[in-house]
Amino acid sequence: MPRYRLTLEYDGGAYNGFQVQAGQPTVQGAVETAITAFCGQTIRLAAAGRTDTGVHATGQVVTFDLDKAWPAATVMNALNAHLVQEAVAVLDCIEVDPEFHARFSATGRRYLYRILNRPGRPALDQGRIWHIRQPMDEAAMHRAAQALVGLHDFTTFRDVNCQSKSPVKTLDIASVTRVGEEVHLVFAARSFLHRQVRSMTGTLAQVGLGRWQVSDVARVLAARDRAACGPVAPSDGLYLTGVDYD
Numbered sequence: 001m002p003r004y005r006l007t008l009e010y011d012g013g014a015y016n017g018f019q020v021q022a023g024q025p026t027v028q029g030a031v032e033t034a035i036t037a038f039c040g041q042t043i044r045l046a047a048a049g050r051t052d053t054g055v056h057a058t059g060q061v062v063t064f065d066l067d068k069a070w071p072a073a074t075v076m077n078a079l080n081a082h083l084v085q086e087a088v089a090v091l092d093c094i095e096v097d098p099e100f101h102a103r104f105s106a107t108g109r110r111y112l113y114r115i116l117n118r119p120g121r122p123a124l125d126q127g128r129i130w131h132i133r134q135p136m137d138e139a140a141m142h143r144a145a146q147a148l149v150g151l152h153d154f155t156t157f158r159d160v161n162c163q164s165k166s167p168v169k170t171l172d173i174a175s176v177t178r179v180g181e182e183v184h185l186v187f188a189a190r191s192f193l194h195r196q197v198r199s200m201t202g203t204l205a206q207v208g209l210g211r212w213q214v215s216d217v218a219r220v221l222a223a224r225d226r227a228a229c230g231p232v233a234p235s236d237g238l239y240l241t242g243v244d245y246d
Contacts (some may be wrong), residue, residue: 002069005096006031006079008060011087012235013127018051018060020044027051027088031062034082038075041067046102048243049109052195054235056128059091059110059242063102069095100245108172108244109192113185113201114237117178129182130237136208138178144207145174145185147218148200154193155224157203162194167224169193176204183208198238203230 008031016024020032028045036042045064051057066075076093083089099105114129116122117136122129148171155167173188185204187197203220206212212230220228 001065001067001098003063003065003096003098003100004072004075005094005100005102006062006064006076006090007092008062009058009089009091010056010060011128012051012053012055012057014087015053017053017055018047018049027057027060028062030083030086030088031079034079034086035064035066037082038078039066039068039070048102048106049192049240051238051240052235054127055238055240057240060240061102061106061243063096063100065098102243105245106190106243107246108188108190109240110173110186110188110242110244111192111197112239112241113187113197113233114239115183115185115201115205116181117183118181127236130234132205132209134209136183136205137210138176138183138208140214141183141185141204141208142176144212144214144217145176145200145204147221148174152221153224154196154221156220156226156229157196157199158193158226159195159199160226164191164193167193169196174200176208195232198233198235199229201233201237205233206230 015027018027020026020028043064045062048061072093076090079090116129116131119133151170158167171189175186
């Protein structure tokens with residue numbers, strides 16, 4: 001039974017998250033429906049990450065098995081044809097070893113958070129970026145973010161509904177840079193807690209706006225208290241940009 005790996009791009013604003021939910025539009029539901037329309041087979045795919053409602057992806061990875069071996073290009077083109085009315089596109093399709101798993105084989109995940117930092121609201125990127133009108137100090141945000149790098153108890157940045165067994169994670173990269181009128185926050189780790197990236201982004205934004213000091217980020221991390229977290233950033237600006245595998 002051949003196993004296929006897809007790389008997906010999608011606009012999360014059109015869906016109630018990635019994971020399939022009865023009666024709700026989801027990314028998983030759209031892709032699984034397209035697979036059934038293509039080959040008549042009902043499958044349940046596995047994903048590298050279950051993005052929340054409104055969260056986007058430029059590099060989500062999913063795997064699934066088919067009863068018949070099809071050329072990877074045929075699978076990709078057929079699925080894109082059936083997804084033409086959806087805000088989901090297949091960027092790449094390859095056949096992989098049956099032991100490969102989108103989630104459990106992953107060694108790292110990368111996220112980008114985009115902030116539009118200008119007085120004027122977005123028109124073209126409405127729903128795909130967090131708009132902050134007040135000037136932000138991205139250099140201070142970057143300095144503050146370095147306190148988050150490494151092995152830590154991230155309880156402060158963990159959603160109350162998180163199902164992870166432990167709040168201890170290793171954050172490999174936390175970078176903040178300015179790209180024109182945008183402030184980009186990049187985070188990389190083997191895995192993340194539920195809403196950890198949005199929670200860290202919201203806290204770092206307080207530093208960028210001058211409401212918190214750089215040292216406050218280390219303080220709230222050490223508190224291991226969800227109440228110490230800054231306001232959680234909205235889902236609009238968050239993108240799953242890539243998944244790493246050995």
